[in-house]
Amino acid sequence: DGGITQSPKYLFRKEGQNVTLSCEQNLNHDAMYWYRQDPGQGLRLIYYSQIVNDFQKGDIAEGYSVSREKKESFPLTVTSAQKNPTAFYLCASSIVGQGGQPQHFGDGTRLSIL
Amino acid sequence: QQPVQSPQAVILREGEDAVINCSSSKALYSVHWYRQKHGEAPVFLMILLKGGEQKGHDKISASFNEKKQQSSLYLTASQLSYSGTYFCGTVTSGGYQKVTFGIGTKLQVIP
Numbered sequence: 001d002g003g004i005t006q007s008p009k010y011l012f013r014k015e016g017q018n019v020t021l022s023c024e025q026n027l028n029h030d031a032m033y034w035y036r037q038d039p040g041q042g043l044r045l046i047y048y049s050q051i052v053n054d055f056q057k058g059d060i061a062e063g064y065s066v067s068r069e070k071k072e073s074f075p076l077t078v079t080s081a082q083k084n085p086t087a088f089y090l091c092a093s094s095i096v097g098q099g100g101q102p103q104h105f106g107d108g109t110r111l112s113i114l
Numbered sequence: 115q116q117p118v119q120s121p122q123a124v125i126l127r128e129g130e131d132a133v134i135n136c137s138s139s140k141a142l143y144s145v146h147w148y149r150q151k152h153g154e155a156p157v158f159l160m161i162l163l164k165g166g167e168q169k170g171h172d173k174i175s176a177s178f179n180e181k182k183q184q185s186s187l188y189l190t191a192s193q194l195s196y197s198g199t200y201f202c203g204t205v206t207s208g209g210y211q212k213v214t215f216g217i218g219t220k221l222q223v224i225p
Binding site: 042105 | 161
């Protein structure tokens with residue numbers, strides 16, 4: 001079955017540490033996205049990519065970095081510059097089309113500070 | 115800028131109807147609706163493109179008034195399975211994939 005796999009499900013970060021969240025999809029989608037979800041704030045876009053080797057900043061990109069070396073993979077690194085990283089992180093993918101296309105979400109990674 | 119959703123929360127009894135509204139200060143190309151159950155990933159419900167079309171999905175339908183930059187999601191004869199948080203997402207340009215989501219409307223259906 002096609003889908004999006006995020007790992008790990010839970011992740012703990014120490015002060016000053018970078019951590020990487022994995023996102024893999026086998027839906028053959030060109031576009032991939034990373035969102036951060038905090039209570040009462042909905043889904044906020046961190047980065048998105050419409051094609052391999054290209055990505056754009058979303059609304060809250062500071063303290064995060066991404067790469068898109070393969071169509072299937074869009075890992076997110078939470079750097080030590082992100083001072084408040086505790087949140088639920090969701091990865092999504094979609095085909096590319098006018099007006100945006102339905103996004104398929106992974107089950108998320110919950111990141112906490114140690 | 116995030117679209118504004120209203121109400122922020124609503125409690126319904128089974129069989130009752132509900133309307134969730136989504137409005138934007140920017141001209142919109144499309145509006146997306148998703149539902150997220152507690153602890154789960156958001157699930158796509160429908161997309162409405164500019165042109166004022168109304169879409170239906172079982173007993174859940176939606177409308178899009180592009181002149182007012184507003185969309186409404188209609189849930190009729192609600193079922194327990196409708197409980198969750200509903201998010202609208204807006205796209206301001208046809209060429210881009212960026213969807214900006216509202217903070218959500220928490221809907222609880224009780225017996």
